[in-house]
Every structure is written in C-alpha cells, then in structure tokens.
Amino acid sequence: MHYHPKSDLLNNRIILITGAGDGIGREAALTYARFGAQLILLGRTESKLASVQQEIAARNLRPAFIYALDLLTASQQDCQRVADQIAQWVPHLDGVLHNAGLLTEITPMAEIQLQDWMNVMQVNVNATFMLTQALLPLMLKSASSSLVFTTSSVGREGRSGWGAYAVSKFATEGMMQVLAEEHKHTGLRVNCINPGGTRTSMRASAFPDENKDKLKTPADIMPLYLYLMGDDSRRKTGISFDAQPGRKAGPAE
Ligand code: NDP
Numbered sequence: 001m002h003y004h005p006k007s008d009l010l011n012n013r014i015i016l017i018t019g020a021g022d023g024i025g026r027e028a029a030l031t032y033a034r035f036g037a038q039l040i041l042l043g044r045t046e047s048k049l050a051s052v053q054q055e056i057a058a059r060n061l062r063p064a065f066i067y068a069l070d071l072l073t074a075s076q077q078d079c080q081r082v083a084d085q086i087a088q089w090v091p092h093l094d095g096v097l098h099n100a101g102l103l104t105e106i107t108p109m110a111e112i113q114l115q116d117w118m119n120v121m122q123v124n125v126n127a128t129f130m131l132t133q134a135l136l137p138l139m140l141k142s143a144s145s146s147l148v149f150t151t152s153s154v155g156r157e158g159r160s161g162w163g164a165y166a167v168s169k170f171a172t173e174g175m176m177q178v179l180a181e182e183h184k185h186t187g188l189r190v191n192c193i194n195p196g197g198t199r200t201s202m203r204a205s206a207f208p209d210e211n212k213d214k215l216k217t218p219a220d221i222m223p224l225y226l227y228l229m230g231d232d233s234r235r236k237t238g239i240s241f242d243a244q245p246g247r248k249a250g251p252a253e
C-alpha cells in the first residue's frame with residue numbers, strides 16, 4: 001500500500017494493541033507511538049511489553065501503559081478488569097488492534113489434538129471476543145474509533161493442514177462483519193487486516209525452510225496499520241484489507 005500519512009496522524013489518539021511485545025504488534029506499537037498515539041500495550045510476556053514501553057520512552061514519545069495478560073487463560077472477568085483499569089488511565093479508546101494470535105502445529109484435521117484446537121480458539125476467537133465486549137463502551141466514548149482484527153489468507157480460503165488456525169481466522173472475519181454491521185450508524189468502524197507473509201517468529205514456525213529475505217518485514221506493512229487507525233479511513237467499515245495486496249499465499253521462494 002502506498003500511503004504517506006502526516007507525521008501527526010495519530011496525535012491525541014489512544015490505542016490498545018494486543019500481542020504488542022513481539023512481531024507485528026511490537027512494530028505497530030513503535031509506529032503508532034511515532035505518529036503521536038498514546039498506547040496501551042497488552043500481551044503475555046511482561047518483560048517484552050516493558051522493553052517496548054522503554055523504547056517508546058527513550059524516543060521521548062507519549063508514555064505507554066502496559067498490561068500483562070495471558071489470553072490463553074483469560075476469563076470474562078479478566079477482560080472486564082482490563083477495561084476497568086484502562087478507564088482509570090484514559091477517558092476513552094480511539095483504537096484497538098487485535099493482533100495477538102496463536103498458531104499450533106500444521107497438521108491434517110484428522111490429527112489435530114483437541115487441546116490445540118481449544119487453545120487456538122481460546123486465544124484467537126474467545127479472548128478476542130471477550131476483550132472486544134469489555135472494551136466496546138470505552139471505544140464508543142470516542143467520537144471516531146477504529147477496531148481492527150487480524151485475519152489471514154487461510155481465514156478466507158481454507159488450506160490443507162491449517163486446521164484450527166484457519167477456522168479461527170474465518171471466525172475473526174465473521175466477528176468483524178457482524179460488529180461492523182451493528183455499528184454502522186455509530187462512530188465505530190470495524191475492519192480486518194491480513195498482514196500477508198511477514199518476517200516474524202510465527203511465520204518462521206510455519207515455514208522454517210523458506211527464504212526469509214524474500215518476506216516483508218513488520219515495518220514494511222505498517223502503512224495499512226496506520227491508515228486504519230487514522231482519520232483517513234473514517235468511512236471504511238466491514239472490510240477485510242490486505243497489507244500486501246496481490247501477494248500469493250504460501251512460502252516465499
Ligand atoms: P508473533 O508470534 O511474532 O507475535 C504474536 C504476539 O502475540 C506475541 O507478542 C505474543 O506474545 C502474543 N501472544 C501470543 N499468544 C498470546 C497469549 N496467549 N496471550 C497474550 N498474547 C499472546 O506473531 P506475528 O507478529 O507474526 O502475528 C501477529 C498477528 O498476525 C497474528 O494474529 C497472526 O495470526 C497474524 N498473521 C501473521 C502472519 C505472518 O506472516 N507473520 C500472516 C498472517 C496473519 P509473546 O511475545 O509473549 O509470545
């Protein structure tokens with residue numbers, strides 16, 4: 001995507017990112033902070049969140065809050081506690097980027113371990129739903145807020161071996177469409193991003209033998225992440241966007 005936002009695109013915007021300690025979420029945090037946003041960094045590993053928080057502070061950007069939460073074990077009460085804590089910190093949320101995700105072994109449906117299936121559904125679908133439900137009131141307090149889910153090309157067209165992960169991303173697309181429809185007359189827009197193959201540890205676990213140099217980095221795909229959090233996307237809702245339009249799914253050669 002060719003998008004050149006103004007340097008103050010996200011000034012005064014308050015954005016929560018899940019899975020902000022690593023990979024695409026980490027890059028989104030640093031990028032949003034650079035464009036003026038105040039951030040709430042949520043993730044599983046507190047030390048990784050603290051390191052992103054320190055990096056933001058070292059660049060003299062708006063100080064970020066951190067909240068450690070393991071989405072694998074998170075309950076509805078835990079998600080409500082997140083919302084209650086955030087309401088103590090800030091008056092509203094202008095953006096939520098649901099980026100945390102779990103990918104387990106690539107294996108045929110017939111061989112998926114039930115616990116793996118449950119874990120993927122818990123992190124990618126149930127926790128995403130519970131957090132969204134808890135955070136909606138804070139988002140609706142903003143005059144214009146953006147809810148962004150993270151999908152995948154296997155969430156649009158099933159692919160052999162991608163089992164629970166693919167099904168969870170189809171569910172993510174569905175969650176986005178329902179919410180977008182429900183909120184089309186409010187200030188909340190709801191969309192999905194498909195990052196496309198991107199150089200992170202999740203990608204390396206799925207395609208250990210591919211040529212990593214051929215993959216885009218998290219920094220390369222940030223234009224779409226910026227576009228969807230800023231005012232230029234104000235009228236876009238119910239859309240599943242590609243950060244790398246035209247890229248063929250599968251390993252980089
Ligand atoms: P990474 O594995 O690099 O990062 C995932 C982040 O999510 C990490 O910060 C991780 O925390 C966090 N996370 C994982 N499980 C939990 C949990 N139980 N509770 C809280 N946080 C958790 O993945 P990517 O950056 O590659 O992926 C980001 C998103 O993009 C995912 O939704 C993924 O499905 C999607 N995606 C990625 C593609 C790619 O090629 N990279 C392609 C298509 C979609 P921790 O740091 O503690 O491990």
